[in-house]
Amino acid sequence: MTDKEKAKAYWKENIRYVLILMFIWFIVSFGAGILLKDALNSFKIGGFKLGFWFAQQGSMYVFVVLIFVYVRLMNKLDKKYGYDA
Amino acid sequence: MVMMHSLLAEGIGVQNWTYILVGITFTLYIGIAIWSRAGSTKEFYVAGGGVSPLANGMATAADWMSAASFISMAGIISFAGYDGAVYLMGWTGGYVLLALLLAPYLRKFGKFTVPDFIGDRYYSNTARFVGVICALLVSFTYVAGQMRGVGLVFSRFLEVDINTGVIVGMLIVLFYAVLGGMKGITYTQVAQYCVLIFAFMVPAIFISIQMTGNPIPQLGFGSTLADSSGTYLLDKLDGLSTDLGFAEYTEGSKSMVDVFAITLALMVGTAGLPHVIVRFFTVKRVKDARKSAGIALLLIVILYTTAPAVAVFARTNMIETVSNKSYAEVPVWFKKWETTGLITFTDKNNDGHIQYVADKSKNELVVDNDIMVLANPEIANLPDWVIALVAAGALAAALSTAAGLLLVISASVSHDLIKKIINPNISEKNELAAARLSAVVAVCVAGYFGINPPGFVAATVALAFGLAAASFFPAIILGIFYKKMNKEGAIAGMVVGITAMLLYMVKYRLGWFDDVLPDKSEWWFGISPEGFGTIAMLLNFIVSIVIMRFTPDPPQEVQDIVENIRIPSGAGDATH
Numbered sequence: 001m002t003d004k005e006k007a008k009a010y011w012k013e014n015i016r017y018v019l020i021l022m023f024i025w026f027i028v029s030f031g032a033g034i035l036l037k038d039a040l041n042s043f044k045i046g047g048f049k050l051g052f053w054f055a056q057q058g059s060m061y062v063f064v065v066l067i068f069v070y071v072r073l074m075n076k077l078d079k080k081y082g083y084d085a
Numbered sequence: 086m087v088m089m090h091s092l093l094a095e096g097i098g099v100q101n102w103t104y105i106l107v108g109i110t111f112t113l114y115i116g117i118a119i120w121s122r123a124g125s126t127k128e129f130y131v132a133g134g135g136v137s138p139l140a141n142g143m144a145t146a147a148d149w150m151s152a153a154s155f156i157s158m159a160g161i162i163s164f165a166g167y168d169g170a171v172y173l174m175g176w177t178g179g180y181v182l183l184a185l186l187l188a189p190y191l192r193k194f195g196k197f198t199v200p201d202f203i204g205d206r207y208y209s210n211t212a213r214f215v216g217v218i219c220a221l222l223v224s225f226t227y228v229a230g231q232m233r234g235v236g237l238v239f240s241r242f243l244e245v246d247i248n249t250g251v252i253v254g255m256l257i258v259l260f261y262a263v264l265g266g267m268k269g270i271t272y273t274q275v276a277q278y279c280v281l282i283f284a285f286m287v288p289a290i291f292i293s294i295q296m297t298g299n300p301i302p303q304l305g306f307g308s309t310l311a312d313s314s315g316t317y318l319l320d321k322l323d324g325l326s327t328d329l330g331f332a333e334y335t336e337g338s339k340s341m342v343d344v345f346a347i348t349l350a351l352m353v354g355t356a357g358l359p360h361v362i363v364r365f366f367t368v369k370r371v372k373d374a375r376k377s378a379g380i381a382l383l384l385i386v387i388l389y390t391t392a393p394a395v396a397v398f399a400r401t402n403m404i405e406t407v408s409n410k411s412y413a414e415v416p417v418w419f420k421k422w423e424t425t426g427l428i429t430f431t432d433k434n435n436d437g438h439i440q441y442v443a444d445k446s447k448n449e450l451v452v453d454n455d456i457m458v459l460a461n462p463e464i465a466n467l468p469d470w471v472i473a474l475v476a477a478g479a480l481a482a483a484l485s486t487a488a489g490l491l492l493v494i495s496a497s498v499s500h501d502l503i504k505k506i507i508n509p510n511i512s513e514k515n516e517l518a519a520a521r522l523s524a525v526v527a528v529c530v531a532g533y534f535g536i537n538p539p540g541f542v543a544a545t546v547a548l549a550f551g552l553a554a555a556s557f558f559p560a561i562i563l564g565i566f567y568k569k570m571n572k573e574g575a576i577a578g579m580v581v582g583i584t585a586m587l588l589y590m591v592k593y594r595l596g597w598f599d600d601v602l603p604d605k606s607e608w609w610f611g612i613s614p615e616g617f618g619t620i621a622m623l624l625n626f627i628v629s630i631v632i633m634r635f636t637p638d639p640p641q642e643v644q645d646i647v648e649n650i651r652i653p654s655g656a657g658d659a660t661h
Contacts, residue, residue, distance in 0.1 A: 011651050018185050025181050029174045034345050037167075041335070047307040047317030052335040055170035056162075056393040057303060060177045060386045067184045067379035074189075074653075075372060083654040084372070 010081045017073050021066050029059040102473035103242045110280050110477050111257060114484070117276060118261030118269045126517050129266030130197040130496050136271055136367040142380025144274035145364045147281065147481070148489040149176075149355075149385060151227070152234025154392075155281060155482035160457030163396035163403075166326070167337030170393075171344055175351025177382060177389055182356040184378035188365040190565045192374035193650045197366065198493070199359040199557060200501040206564040207572040208643055210506055215579050219556045220359045220497045224490045225530065226549045227360075231487040232535025235480060237455065241425055242476040248536045254484065255532040262488045262495075263524045267367065270488045277481040282388060284478020288462040288471050289391050292398045295465060302394035322397055325404050330443035334400070339613075346616030353622055354550030357558035360489040363496075371653035399457045402464050407450065408441045415439070418463035427453035487531065495524035548590050551618030555582035559625040568647045574633030582625030589617045 032040060037051030045053060078084040097105075123129040136144070154176070162169030196202055200220055204213025232251050239250025261269045286302075293305035297318055310316050323333045332338045339347075355361065364381075365374045407415065412430060422428040429451045430439060441450040459479065462472045499520035504511055511519070556579045563570040563578075594614040596602030605613075612620060638644075 007648060007652055014651075021181075021185060025178065029178050029348065030345060033170060033174055034341060034348065037341075045307070046304075047309065047319045049319075049335050052167055052170075052319075053307070055167060056173055057390055059174050060390055063177050063181050064379065064383050064386050066181055067375075067382055070185055071372070071375045071379055074375060078372065078653055083652055 006081060010077065010083065013077055014074070017070065017077075021070055024062065025066055028054060028062040033059050097469065099469045099472050100243065102470045103476045106470075106473050106477040107243070107480060110276075110481060113276055114257065114261060114273045117273045118265045121268045121272045122264045123266035123268045123517075126500075126513055126520065128268045129517055129520050130366075130492075130500065131363075132266075132268040132271045132367045134367060135369055138368060138373045138377040139380060140271065140275050141364060141368050141373070141377040142384060143278040144271045144367075145361065145377065145381035146384035147274040147278035147485040148270075148364060149361055149381070149486070150278075150281065150388060150482050151486035152231050152479065152483035154388065155285065155479050156234055156237070156458050157455050159392040159395040159399065159461075160454035162393055163400040163457050164454060165337065166332065166334040168339045168344065169396065170337075171339075171347040171351060173389055173393060175348045176355055177386055178348070178352040179355025180378055180382040180385070182352060183361070183365075184375055184382075186565070187356055187362065187561055188374040188378050189371045189653060190650045191362060191561070192365050192368065193371050193653060194646075195366075197363075197500055198496045199362050199561075200497060201505070202564070203557075203560055203575070204501070204505060206643065206646070207560075207575045208640065209572040209576065212560075212572055212576050212579075213501060213505060215576060216557070216560075217497050217501045219552060219579070219583065220493055220501075223358065223549045223552050224360065224493045224497075225527075225534075228487050228490040228494075228527070228531040229534035231483045231490070232531050234483040235487075236535055237425075238459070238476050238479045238483070241422070241459065242473070251532055251535040254480070254487075254535075255528050258484055258487050258491065259525065259528045262491050262528070263521050266520065267363075267492055270485075270492055271367065273488070274485045277485040278384065280481040281478045281485075282384070284474045284481070285388050285395075285458075286391060287474060288465070288467055289395050289398075291467050291471065292402075292461065292465045293394065296398055296401070302391045302398075306394040306397040318397060318401065322401050325401065325408075329404070329408065329441060334397070340611050342611050343613050343616050346612045346619040350554050350616050350618030350622070351550050353558045354552075354554040354618055357553035357556070357561070358549075359497075359553075359557070360486075360493045362557075363493060364489075395458065395461060399461045399464065402461070403452070403457075404441065406464060407439050409438055412437055412439055416464075418460055422456055422460055425456075427456045491524050491527050491531070494527040495520050498523040498527075548586070548594075548614075551586045551590065551615070551621060552583060554618035555579075555586040555621035555625055559622055559629060563626070563629055565647065565650065568644050569633065569638055570629065571633050571636055571639045573636035574629040574631075577632045578625040578629030581628045582621045585624050586618060586621040589621070590614045593617075 032051065033055035037055060040051035040054065041049040043050040127133055158172055161172065191202060194202055196205065200213050200216030203216035204210060232254060235254030236247040236250040239245050239253060240247040261273055289302040290300055293302040294300050296311055297305040297308040298311040299305040299308045306318055308318060310318055310321065319335055323335055326332065326334045365377065368374050368377055407419065412432065419428060431449050433447065433449050439450050440447060442448050459475060462475055499516055503519050504516050559582065560575045560579050563575065592598045593603055593608060
């Protein structure tokens with residue numbers, strides 16, 4: 001692989017990770033916390049209605065996990081392409 | 086020793102505790118500033134570029150969490166119920182965008198400021214100048230609010246004049262921002278994070294145990310009440326709210342489309358705020374930028390997931406303490422806050438009791454959002470030192486954010502305006518002097534607005550996010566992910582986005598175009614001015630792409646730069 005092809009392949013894999021993670025980002029916040037809130041509110045965990053919980057708690061926990069997953073994935077990807085120097 | 090003993094015996098009192106804790110923390114900040122003063126422009130702008138991801142994460146968290154997060158947010162949520170989620174998701178979700186879409190590439194690009202990126206990526210001083218204007222607008226609107234927060238804390242807890250409080254705050258920030266630049270600010274922010282998170286969590290844990298028996302506030306507000314009735318706290322609050330004529334606490338009252346638009350505008354605005362972005366220029370490598378975004382969000386989320394719990398505790402406590410109680414028998418804290426004008430009681434039906442209801446014509450009690458966090462420990466009868474701790478925490482939150490903003494302002498003037506546009510031949514020593522001088526001027530302007538707040542300050546804080554969303558975010562995203570984006574497209578997009586945002590705010594929030602403020606029903610698509618940043622951002626994207634199609638491609642060397650920033654290795658130090 002030439003440098004250019006390598007850079008292209010790396011970028012493609014990166015974009016794929018970003019798209020998947022952004023999809024989850026959207027689902028937990030705009031999906032569960034806003035658009036589907038009323039439907040989810042008919043379920044309860046403890047004293048929380050589920051939609052309310054996603055909006056005021058759950059989405060934020062997922063955000064943190066998403067970033068650390070991205071950090072791990074990218075550190076591996078950097079290594080695979082030798083960009084971790 | 087004898088004196089200490091007698092003080093302890095009598096109880097030191099809230100005010101003395103506040104003097105002690107505020108004194109200790111202020112000494113700490115000044116000590117750090119002297120130890121870490123800046124000797125070069127690189128140290129002044131980006132702390133020398135060698136900050137560890139953990140320290141940068143802590144500094145970013147303190148930088149981000151302002152007086153608004155610490156003092157106002159839980160209060161706003163406690164009055165807005167479910168709708169408060171726009172701030173919770175909006176101000177945290179933006180970090181996902183930062184970590185995945187912006188921070189690594191901006192770090193690789195290796196510049197000092199956001200207008201720097203805009204100017205170089207779009208090979209144009211016009212673009213740079215537009216960037217400087219946006220950075221200044223955003224930062225000034227923000228910093229005035231911080232100074233106000235400092236004044237508020239001083240006036241209530243130390244019972245000094247609110248203006249004296251603002252001036253004391255100005256002097257402290259001036260001292261360590263001017264002396265230490267980014268380096269001084271970074272290490273004081275690390276200390277300030279520790280102070281503010283401790284100060285926020287301690288009362289929250291106390292009250293959670295008091296009300297639900299659960300020491301973890303995040304779980305406590307979803308638990309049953311400690312009075313062994315078996316009722317869930319949230320169900321009780323929903324009941325109390327509907328009894329008084331308010332919407333159910335867990336349901337809220339904003340329309341879904343508006344909640345969606347505000348949340349997105351705040352997320353994108355967060356990712357476009359210069360004082361947050363610039364923090365990622367201070368780490369050594371690209372992978373450190375990603376990691377420190379994760380650490381920053383983790384540290385922020387500790388406070389942000391506690392805030393909705395505090396909101397529920399405070400609201401329930403407040404309703405139970407004052408609703409339908411005799412005014413003659415209200416607790417001491419009620420009278421104290423009345424003197425600041427942040428609680429007002431008008432006995433409309435002259436029965437001597439406090440009627441707190443949703444119906445505005447019958448409601449007799451007005452409670453300012455800002456006092457819920459500050460008064461919460463008093464309402465719950467917590468020990469004096471906890472109340473004093475909250476004051477020290479609020480000051481840490483306000484000062485750390487103010488310092489970060491002042492740095493953006495001074496760097497925009499000395500680096501982007503003077504060095505890059507007006508006088509490129511300026512020496513390193515003179516640029517550093519110019520940076521310090523602009524920081525001094527910025528503190529004075531901020532202090533002026535803190536003492537004489539213009540009536541529209543509260544409205545303009547939302548404007549700051551809308552502006553950042555409408556201007557920087559699309560320009561940076563397109564600059565990284567769309568190699569062919571050119572200067573014509575980016576400049577047109579930024580100008581159109583910002584102008585649309587400004588006009589909408591002026592028309593629908595400030596009402597300057599009409600004799601009366603236009604009604605909600607006239608909002609475009611039912612979207613409030615706070616949420617309009619989303620529309621303005623879309624407008625920016627569309628205009629940029631359309632204009633780009635009809636104008637020449639960017640030069641080859643710029644396209645090469647874009648390919649280069651996509652690869653993480655070989656991130657050099659930040660340079661001029």
